[in-house]
Amino acid sequence: MFSLSTFLDAFWPLTLAARYTLLVSGLGIALGLVIGAFVCVLALSKSRAARTVAALWVSYLRGVPMLVQLLVVFFLLPVIGINVPAIVAAVVTTAIVASAYISEIWRGAILALPRGQTEAAIAIGMRPRDTWTRIILPQAVALSIPQLINELILLVKASSLVSVVGVMEITRASQAQAGVTFRPLEAYLAAACLYLVINLCLAALGRWLEHRMAV
C-alpha cells in the first residue's frame, strides 16, 4: 500500500538535499557560462591551433558520459595532489561538461546573425570591441536564452549522477530515505516531484526571459 504520510514526510529531507542539487547545477552553469565563453572565443578564433583546442575540448566532453567524467575527476584530483571535497569535484565536472555545450550554443547563435549586422557596424567605423559588446553579443545572448535554459534543466537532471561520489543531493537523499523507511516508492516519487517542480520553475523562468528579451 502506498503510504501518503511517508511520501509527505520524505519532502523535508529531500528539500534540504535540493540545495545541493541547485548548488551543483547552478554553480555548474555559472562557471560553465564563463568557461564556455572562453572556449567559444577559441572556436571562433582565426588561429587554427586555438580552434583545434576548442574542438578537442568540445568533442571529449560531449563524447564521454558525464558519470565517467565525474569519476575521472573525482579520482584524478587526489592523484595530482589536490584533495577537495566531493562537492567540489561535482561542481568542477558539471561546469566543464556544461562549458562544452554552452560554447556550441553561443557559437551557433553568433554564426546565426546575418553578416550585415557586423557590416553595418564596420561601415560606420565602429571598433571591434563595440561591435562585439553592442551589436553581436546582445543579439546572440538573447537568441541563446531558450537553449541555455534547456541546458540548465539537463544539468539539474544530470546532477543526480553526483550522488555516486557521495554528494547528498536529491537522488542520494531519496536513496537514504528509502533505506531508513523501507519504503522506496514513496521516497523516489517524492524525489521525482521535486525535480519536476524545480524544472517547471526553470522552464517558466525561461519563458519569462525569452519574452522580456524578445525584440
Add this chain to the structure above:
Amino acid sequence: MVEASSVEIRKVNKYYGDFHALKDIDLSIPPGKVTCLIGPSGSGKSSLLRCINFLEEYDSGEVLIDGKLIGYETPGGRRMSRRKLRQMRSTIGMVFQQFNLWPHMTAQENVAEGLRRVRGLRKAEAMERAAQALDRVGLSDRMANHPARLSGGQQQRVAIARAVAMDPRLMLFDEPTSALDPELVGEVLNVMKALAAGGMTMVVVTHEMGFAAHVADQVAFLDAGELVGVDAPARILREPEDPRIQSFLRTYHERNVI
C-alpha cells in the same frame, strides 16, 4: 552640410579566389554629384561599391577618397592601420539592400549608436541628434519603434538617417530599394533625392532606371567585372553605343512593360 568627397578609382582589380570580379576599373566620382552603377546581376556592382569603403579589399589599383588612398598605406603596399581605416570609414555612409538595422535597438538608438561609439558623443546629445536625423527622413513619430515594427520603407529611411547623422562626405547605396514592396520605393527615393539636392556625393547601385535617368549626374555600366561605359544618363540610357548596354536596357524595358 560638410563639404562633399570625391572618389578616384584607378585600375582596380579584385579577385574572389580565382574568379576575376573587377577588371582594371577606372572611374572618377566628382564631389557633390550622383553616380549610378548599373549592370546585370553578378557584374560586380556591389563589389566595386564595397571597395570604396574597403568593406571588400581590392587586390591591385587605387581607390582614393579626396586624394587619400583607402585600405593601404601605399598603392600595392602594406595595409593601413585599422584605426586610420575606421577614421576614413566614419566619413563614408553606407546603405544596404537589406537595411541591416540592429533589431535590438529602437530607430533612435540605431541612429544614435554611431554618434556615441564612433563620434564619442554623450548619450543625451547623440539621442538628440538622432531625433533630428529621423525628423529629416520623416520619421519623428517612429523613433521609439524597433525595426521589426516598421515597414521596409521606414526601415530603409532609418538606415539612411543612421548614415547621414554621422555627417558623411560620401554616401554609398547598394540597391537601397530592391528589397522593398513597389509602393514603398518612392518614399526612399525621395529621401535620396533630397540628399542629392543638398550636394552630397552619392554612389548608387540601382535597378531603378527612372532614378538613374532623372537624378544621376553620371551612370556607369558594368558587365562581367568590366566597366563598359560611363556617361551622362541621357546618353548612356537613351542612345547607348555598346551592344551590351543596349541588350541590358532592352531586357529591362521588356520586363517593365507588362
